Amino acid sequence: MHPRKELLGKARRILVKVGSAVLTHEDGLNREAMIRLAGQLSRLHDRGIDIILVSSGAVAAGRKRMRDRLNERIHTEDDLPARQAASAIGQGRLMHDYDEAFGWFGKTTAQILITRDGLKHRDRFLNARNTLERLLSWRVIPIVNENDTVAVQELEFGDNDTLGAMALGLVGADIFINLTSADGVFDKNPDMHPDARSLPLIEDVSALDIETMCDGKTTVGSGGMYSKLRAARRAAQLGVPTLIVSGKGGFTIEEAFEDDSHGTLILPDDHTVSSKKFWLAYHDDPSGTITVDAGAKRALMEGGKSLLPAGIKAVEGCFRRGELVRIVENGSTLGVGLSNYSSDELTRIAGKQTTEIAKTIGPVPFQEAIHRDNMLMDAAI
Structure with missing residues (x-):
């Protein structure tokens, strides 16, 4: 059996993070992309696998709605109140569309809004874990996002790659799938270097010089490949493999686990840390x-x-x-x-x-x- 397929076959709980570049286009949320994603995750769910979705898109959705209403572009890049306001507007639309998309496949979703401050206290962290465990036992698909509207240090986690890595320790996932606009990791930024080579497998992510490799960000998200590799390195410390793969390609997540031609698989560390030490190091x-x-x-x-x-x-x-x-x-x-x-x-x-x-x-x-x-x-x- 192919190593990737074997990983998927053994998984009982998968955390999927999807970025704004996958979920949005010039007209705001891309409902076709959301339905496609819901279908893929629902098929995995039908196999008995717990699914936790960490989703971007609220800020982009709110920005688009206000642009339509005011007939002008809303700038949120360096304006925290505007970014938080856009998130407040877009969060409801995002969940409405997700609820409909998963509903087509007979699935129930739940919205989980968290802040880094809320996870700093161990008792709150454990309470959030207990809530998620109950939802998963009910076969609900939790959709997690940062509570941008009340965040006070920029958007605290900074990006949903960081939130996704933190959520790994929260739910004890077996695999971390990071859906992005790029089809995996390259040895250097392909937007600036035409000779960049794709890396189907990374055995030791801690050995990479990710600052040199990753010198660019996507235009609609806040992370870029740097934050994705940093999140993968954190996942590796927990003993969790990461698959960084395109969420915009003409293939499914299951197909990406069947061969090396899609995305990059990042293997976990041999020596892992406890979930408590993981929380201690990354809660703030x-x-x-x-x-x-x-x-x-x-x-x-x-x-x-x-x-x-x-x-x-x-x-x-x-x-x-x-x-x-x-x-x-x-x-x-x-x-x-x-x-x-x-x-x-x-x-x-x-x-x-x-x-x-x-x-x-x-x-x-x-x-x-x-x-x-x-x-x-x-x-x-």
């Missing part, structure tokens, strides 16, 4: 940076040790106890972790031995700056 953007010395790097990367104040050379940013920080050595990011100290406290005890901590800032219940259970090395940030 780092609030600051801790620079460590070479000895601390060896202890962290090779020895699996906690980070002690003695190994810290510098502290940047302003953060409180328990916030996520980036760990850096010689300009290179090693990972992320939850700091046991505030930035002010760490600045005062940086480079000091454990016995000196209490003398400097008073009694504390912990010796580690970041405990090894609360950090993820080689994080895809």
Whole structure:
């Protein structure tokens, strides 16, 4: 059996992310594309596979409706209130069209709107997981999107590729399918390099220099191939393979799993992380940076040790106890972790031995700056 087909055959739960470039055209939402997608996902659903759909398109749909009404183009690229307003208008249209499209195939859908802030708290994260599990047990197809209207840090997740990767840890999917306008990954941007070669298989996504490979974005989405490969790298850490494939081609998702001529399959890592560590590392953007010395790097990367104040050379940013920080050595990011100290406290005890901590800032219940259970090395940030 073909390796891709074997993957699909073993899958019991699939998370599919579809981008704006697939779902929209100049006239707003492309209902034909939505019905085609609903049909493909419904056939997988009929095989007993749980389907979770992470969908873009709300902003583009709202922008088109207001352009028709005002007879002028609505610019949302650098205008957060306009983007959120467009999303508020378009979200209802998006779900209405999805409900109709899946209804043609006898499927029931549910709208799930989440924010990154809502997933920062472990209890809310687990509550969202429980809700999704109940929907899936009822054989409902959840359609997930960010709650753009109330997001306060840009659109918080930044793009639905990031949201899709975060949702993997939420639902425990077996495969991540990322439908885009390009038919897979190329060794360089094909829009700028005619000699770019397609990559049907990526065995080690962490070894790629994705910043060099991906120097462009699509015009209607907010991600581009960079965010898709970063999401795939995060999925690989969870042990989940990713298929990046065109959602606009004349083939089905099932056909893309039958041979290597469609899209790019990205294999998971051999050594995976727990869902809790995955959540810890990616629930938020780092609030600051801790620079460590070479000895601390060896202890962290090779020895699996906690980070002690003695190994810290510098502290940047302003953060409180328990916030996520980036760990850096010689300009290179090693990972992320939850700091046991505030930035002010760490600045005062940086480079000091454990016995000196209490003398400097008073009694504390912990010796580690970041405990090894609360950090993820080689994080895809």
